[in-house]
Amino acid sequence: MKEWTKFIIVFLSFLAVAIVLAILFLGNKPFSEAEQAAVEKVEAEGLLDEVERAYVYSSSAQSVTVLGTDGEGRIKAAFVPEEGEIEALMLEGQVTAQQAREIVQEDMEVEEILHTKLGMEEAGAVWEIAFLNEAGRLNYVYLLAEDGTWWKRILNL
Incomplete structure (x- = not known):
């Protein structure tokens, strides 16, 4: 009986960890896809040559901020809204x-x-x-x- 109790506890623990990991992965997937699409769009338009990071920024409308450097090595940010035009900003001289x-x-x-x-x-x-x-x-x-x-x-x- 003791072995069955141990087996059930180990199995339920493993199942709980698997469920938590699946929820975290599936919950982050829309953000990851939006970030990847924004990076591809910014690179396709030639706004950034090297991307350092991208993240979702939520306000009244959701957008993705893509940070990196342009062809001349200047630090730049590109703001990719869900709909509309991409806005770019040179970060030199801005507050860090x-x-x-x-x-x-x-x-x-x-x-x-x-x-x-x-x-x-x-x-x-x-x-x-x-x-x-x-x-x-x-x-x-x-x-x-x-x-x-x-x-x-x-x-x-």
């Missing part, structure tokens, strides 16, 4: 992700930064910084990439 995080950490009570993403909004290119404050509450702040000024704050979620 590290600078945006430092601005937020100076002005807010930041316990842990969850992510920093560059995206396109109606105000222009913005850095979205998601973080937990010292009370453990979720916060989203947006800084203009052009000069690091505050654009929007969504606090204490």
Whole structure:
């Protein structure tokens, strides 16, 4: 009887791990496909020669931000919306992700930064910084990439 109990426990544990992995893989698949399609579109249009990273940026409309370098070695971002034209932005002279995080950490009570993403909004290119404050509450702040000024704050979620 002991062996059957061990077998059932091991089997259920294996099954639980398999289900969790399947859910994670299938849940991330739409994002991965959107990122890959955006990278292919940016490369096909010749906006970037070398892609460093791509990620989904969600606001009123979902888009994919593709970061990399152009043919002249300049750092550039391409914003690929679900519908519409691709917008490109030279990142030289813009606020960097590290600078945006430092601005937020100076002005807010930041316990842990969850992510920093560059995206396109109606105000222009913005850095979205998601973080937990010292009370453990979720916060989203947006800084203009052009000069690091505050654009929007969504606090204490």
